[in-house]
Amino acid sequence: MPLPSNITQEHVRQAIRRFSVGHPHGFGPSSKYDLVYEGHRYPPQAILGIAGEIAHGSPLTPEDFSGGEAQTNAVLRRLGFVVESRSSSPRSPSWTLQPGERIKRKALHDAYGGSRQTGISPCARTPHVLVFTDPASGEQHGYFDRWDADGTFHYTGEGQRGDQQFTHGNDAILKHRETKRALRVFRGAGGMVEYLGEFVLDPDHPYSITEAPETGGGALRKVIVFHLQPAEPIQSLAGESTVRVIPLEAHATERTMAQPRFELIEVVRRESSLIQRYAAWLQIRGIQVQRLACSIAGAGPGREMFSDIYVPERQQLIEAKGVVTREAIRMAIGQLFDYRRFTPQGTRLAVLLPRFPGPDLEDLLKSVQIDCIWRRDEATFIDNADGGYVR
Structure with missing residues (x-):
């Protein structure tokens, strides 16, 4: 069956969501190209194949259309998505921020990548997951971040409505060791943010599931609370109170x-x-x-x-x-x-x-x-x- 001609941006976005939760498909991993979306990398042909299945109603196989620049990448780019060659990806800049340093969030993302709109921002072109905690605004969305008595930072996952799932940013934190990404935690959400240091997920108790209200004080729903530990002793902030x-x-x-x-x-x-x-x-x-x-x-x-x-x-x-x-x-x-x-x-x-x-x-x-x-x-x-x- 040929690739459907009626595939839209929304079909591709739905395909990414289905791929992220393990939707079955017959496509192998990509060796040359990545579809880059919201800080994550995906195999382009697999995503387009699932999008075609959504548009047409029947599964597609790798024999139905070609991968690479000839067809898959061209269709995805025409729909407004970013496809990058793995070999041409720019060299990752070294991490230079020290705990206590402040930086404009725009400059942070310009240097390391990731989305400026989310509290958990996986970087597609650098090996980092940028994590933002802002108690001044988070509680209205049901985010109750806190330091525990044992020095562990309890960080509420992303998702303002409905039960939170291990997708997107939450999945990036959960698998940061597996993907060899550093968790970089910042205080603040926009404008100037303060770097708190590198953290790792507690290997013995990585997270807990609890309840918190939806955004705006709505109904209770299940939320993920990650247990983050400093990767190394974090220095106290210098200066005066x-x-x-x-x-x-x-x-x-x-x-x-x-x-x-x-x-x-x-x-x-x-x-x-x-x-x-x-x-x-x-x-x-x-x-x-x-x-x-x-x-x-x-x-x-x-x-x-x-x-x-x-x-x-x-x-x-x-x-x-x-x-x-x-x-x-x-x-x-x-x-x-x-x-x-x-x-x-x-x-x-x-x-x-x-x-x-x-x-x-x-x-x-x-x-x-x-x-x-x-x-x-x-x-x-x-x-x-x-x-x-x-x-």
Whole structure:
């Protein structure tokens, strides 16, 4: 059967997805050319054959059409895809970045390849997988990256909706040893990013499967959490501690992982809702609501602290908790004292809660000069500081 003439770009993209999950076909590996797509390399004739099967409805064989420049490569290029000769591939540039160095993401991809649009970016022309972690934006998509107590970095795989699969970037991380690619981890998602160092997948416990909400706080789905270990000791970042005021929309926060993950997700949702309601309450009164991002000198790469709410014009630093428990209140006290070092002298501290904490916990907060704010009903808030946080 000849190659169908109605093959489209979408047929080829579908073929790549099917090939990536093991779709059966009768084509062998390519020895001279690669189809390059989203940082991955594929055998051109096999992909075009599967695309022809999708377009026509019947499987194709290598005898149905020719590989190489004569037919396969010409069709793929006409459809807008990149086909490269293996022998003509440029020599890979040596890796020069050191942990703690910052670089524009565009310049990074210009030098080493890979997609600028994804959090996991396999490089087609260099032996690297570029991995980006950004707590300031990741949590809204269900990405809860964190450092574990044993020094392992737990990195959530890619895929914002539905159960995550071991395809594309996730597959690149899983098989990085097999494909001899280095995992290069960066803090940040766009603009300037900071190189944290080379990591490897934990050989004994490479990943775990857990649950997290879909993007925008949607339904729970299964996600892949990779366990990444530094390939060599990562030097602490040099320089002094710094603090930045950032928009409230950056929802990264410190979390305790003592509780089961599904409970943590529910607490995160409650806190996020509480923060947004309180922020809206202040903003309609003309009060600007922001947050603090504190980088600690010598604390190690990727370990930035984020406050929940900072009101510069009132010098108020507020930590929100989605539950009213002694454990949550004690954690809030510690966080507020930690953040206070980065604020002007005289900054007032408060805890934002979904309800009144009761006399005992209120006395605990008062004993360390921390005020309390809580929801009076669905639409209004009250405080124990003569209205200083709610007017």
